[in-house]
Amino acid sequence: MFDPHGPIARSIATHGWWLLLMSIAVYLVVMVALLIALGRRRREIDDQPETTRRLTRNVSIAVALTVVILVGIAASSVVSGRGIYSPSGAGAVTVDVVGHQWWWDFQYHDVTPSDVFTSPNELHIPVGLPVVIKAMSTDVIHSFWVPNLMGKRDLIPGIVTNTWIQADEPGVYRGQCAEFCGHQHAHMALEVVAEPMNTFQAWIRHQREPAAEPATDEERRGKDVFMQSTCVTCHAIRGTDAGSHLGPELTHVASRLTIAAGTLPNARGHLAGWIANSQSIKPGNRMPPNALTPDDLQAVLAYVRSLR
Ligand SMILES: [Cu+2]
16 A cells, blocks of 8 residues: 555555654654653652743644644545545546455446446456446455555445556556455455556456357357356356356457455466365355266366367
8 A cells, every 4th residue: 555556545644644644753752752751750840930931832842733634634534534425527437336245246337238247356457547436245244455456345244345446557456355344354355557548448348348259169068067066056158148247258268467355376276176176275265066977077168268
């Protein structure tokens, strides 16, 4: 959070530095005054009314100064708070951020219903433009936090919270759930991929497309196994009969950087381990182990890996 890459994070970091420097200054002044008082001998004039008056005046000045500093901090809080709540301009795109135990779903709004798609655990945004976020949760309270780009935003069941996010430069920024939400809270991470407008639009166009048709025999067999086993009860693959959203959408799963909410890099070996028994990787997560034969597992793997 002390390495801001967007306007919200910057105003939070600036505010944080001011608070820190102010606290250090006040602490030093108080300590120096304390040391002077400790080292000072008691004198005869200390009991005279003149000294009492001077003391009263000095204490009043210190109290007034304290009030001024606190009001200054409050004002600075309000100013940075305003910048955080209202987007810097019209939003480029609106995204629903939905918290699940223990993964994120990002649903991109569109005027055409068939163009709506989800991008689990990976939020793509165009550089330099605000993206409007509507945050919600399906189970318990989560908190959406991307330290380099924005402060924490709670996702509360039954309530839609509005916020926004913006990045200055292209890059991949890690985010993390910041409100303890159960067993796998620590493995509830996400990636924000900030990219130039044309790359972002190309990504959107690609994500809108239905899943690629299987190209090889093994992939075709994998698709059959997928459609005939329990996978379809939880996962959606657009363009096929699989349409459940209990788990992350898999239409373009192979194009993502990580699997299981930032738990593992999206590589063949990790995927195999995940599909066979995700409970050994992320114990308690909502995907049950799958008793697939080795051949079926290889085929499903080939199919899932073809979903670019
Ligand atoms: Cu959490």
